[in-house]
Amino acid sequence: MRALSKILHVDDNPDILTISKLALERVGGYEVRVASSGKEAVAVAAQFMPDLILLDVLMPEMDGCATLVALRAAAETARIPVIFLSASVMPEKITEYKRLGALDVIAKPFDPLRLPEQVSLLWNANADELA
Numbered sequence: 001m002r003a004l005s006k007i008l009h010v011d012d013n014p015d016i017l018t019i020s021k022l023a024l025e026r027v028g029g030y031e032v033r034v035a036s037s038g039k040e041a042v043a044v045a046a047q048f049m050p051d052l053i054l055l056d057v058l059m060p061e062m063d064g065c066a067t068l069v070a071l072r073a074a075a076e077t078a079r080i081p082v083i084f085l086s087a088s089v090m091p092e093k094i095t096e097y098k099r100l101g102a103l104d105v106i107a108k109p110f111d112p113l114r115l116p117e118q119v120s121l122l123w124n125a126n127a128d129e130l131a
Helices: 014-026 038-048 064-073 091-100 115-125
Strands: 006-010 031-035 052-056 082-086 104-107
Touching: 006 014, 006 038, 014 031, 014 115, 031 038, 038 052, 038 064, 052 064, 052 115, 064 082, 064 091, 082 091, 091 104, 104 115
Parallel strands: 006 031, 006 052, 052 082, 082 104
Antiparallel strands: none
């Protein structure tokens, strides 16, 4: 299994990005980049080549689902695993997100101090798919 070290977090809320980046770097020890829109995420992902993308669902202009579709359409980002961050965690929504290709969903609001552990657990739980 490959190690998780680089994460791209995409969210249109700058406060969430600041808090999650701090937690993922200081508590989780990850290298983190952030993007504030789907369009920016596609560009940053191709340049940064993260091991994992944390992706907000509800964003203006290009939502998380459209962003995931765009990431999958580009050869260089097509295989980067994505975990959605969403307040919409009803079973049918989670099924839809997974159908689009997401590994899983972390519910918002999330506990910043638990976020690195949640990410690690989902990464490890999907190790066979990520090999």
